[in-house]
Amino acid sequence: MRVTISGGVHGNELTGIYLVRKLRHDTPLTHNINLDFLLANPKAIEACRRYIDKDLNRSFSTHALERDSHLYEEERAKVIANRLRGCDFLIDMHSTTANMGITLVLSTQDKRSENLAKILASEYEDVRILQWFGSEEGDFINTLVPSSVTIEVGPVCQGVLEPEIFWRTYKVLRRAIEVLDKDEWTSDPHLAYRIEGYEDFPRKNGKLWGMIHPELKGRDYGQLHPGDPIFLTLDEEEIFYHGDPCVPVFINEAAYYEKKIAFCKAKPVEI
Ligand SMILES: [Zn+2]
Incomplete structure (x- = not known):
């Protein structure tokens, strides 16, 4: 091989x-x-x-x-x-x-x-x-x-x-x-996570207008529930999560800003 x-x-x-x-x-x-x-x-x-x-x-x-x-x-x-x-x-x-x-x-x-x-x-x-x-x-x-x-x-x-x-x-x-x-x-069998979607940063006229919320920062593989804060805009407005419960990964990955990905949303699965 x-x-x-x-x-x-x-x-x-x-x-x-x-x-x-x-x-x-x-x-x-x-x-x-x-x-x-x-x-x-x-x-x-x-x-x-x-x-x-x-x-x-x-x-x-x-x-x-x-x-x-x-x-x-x-x-x-x-x-x-x-x-x-x-x-x-x-x-x-x-x-x-x-x-x-x-x-x-x-x-x-x-x-x-x-x-x-x-x-x-x-x-x-x-x-x-x-x-x-x-x-x-x-x-x-x-x-x-x-x-x-x-x-x-x-x-x-x-x-x-x-x-x-x-x-x-x-x-x-x-x-x-x-x-x-x-x-x-x-x-x-073993636990795995499967990426099923992406979340983009807040934007104004297409330009980045916010950042990862301090409470989400570094919480890769944690649990994200509806209502949890995910972004903080430059207007100091908190933005809360709306989707289905998920496991966020690649939170704030530098290379994904250009891909319009603030974090990826994964689900646990057994393989
Ligand atoms: Zn790489």
């Missing part, structure tokens, strides 16, 4: 970039899997920016992969699609400014991906599973491979290598490699 570990799909998420550099330099001995390492967006890594022309992790739709493009990331997506041909399992490393701990994001309902996530989540207290079946903006890198787990760790500032989170994630990643190498399986 060929396993690829990628970092730097987003060039300012240093945890994943340096985990790939560490593992390249200090590769664990494996018996049944071949490890391959990928720094996905070299120009953005060099510039320490999320991307140069567009979000690479929304550039993997068949349509984007087939058309000629002058956008750096769309050209890079084609190179990566070739590189990942024959890859059986992708572990894609990201970081988030939200208080997400170590979140294993599953973007398909594939058994091998779910199995790895369940084993890791059952062994580490700070590891959670989040299902996110795609974005309207375009396809994730995961759509190129049969099985994958995206690891999102936070809170980490963009452009910062945060030591505690780095080594916690390294430990989980080493264990992930071991699980795949030994082909360990579990039949135990």
Whole structure:
């Protein structure tokens, strides 16, 4: 089985970039899997920016992969699609400014991906599973491979290598490699969260006119009920939540301001 570990799909998420550099330099001995390492967006890594022309992790739709493009990331997506041909399992490393701990994001309902996530989540207290079946903006890198787990760790500032989170994630990643190498399986069900919607910031004439309410800040994976405060506008007006009860995640993620997402709304599910 060929396993690829990628970092730097987003060039300012240093945890994943340096985990790939560490593992390249200090590769664990494996018996049944071949490890391959990928720094996905070299120009953005060099510039320490999320991307140069567009979000690479929304550039993997068949349509984007087939058309000629002058956008750096769309050209890079084609190179990566070739590189990942024959890859059986992708572990894609990201970081988030939200208080997400170590979140294993599953973007398909594939058994091998779910199995790895369940084993890791059952062994580490700070590891959670989040299902996110795609974005309207375009396809994730995961759509190129049969099985994958995206690891999102936070809170980490963009452009910062945060030591505690780095080594916690390294430990989980080493264990992930071991699980795949030994082909360990579990039949135990596990709690996961499934993203089902998004909430945008308050706006005035299309421009941002408020922020996450102090009471919601940092409360990722908490419970959000109708009537709970979610935003505070620049007029000092509190805005309260109206939807169905949910579990908010990616609260105040820096990279999602441009996507008009203040937080994502998830529901607990058993997988
Ligand atoms: Zn990212």
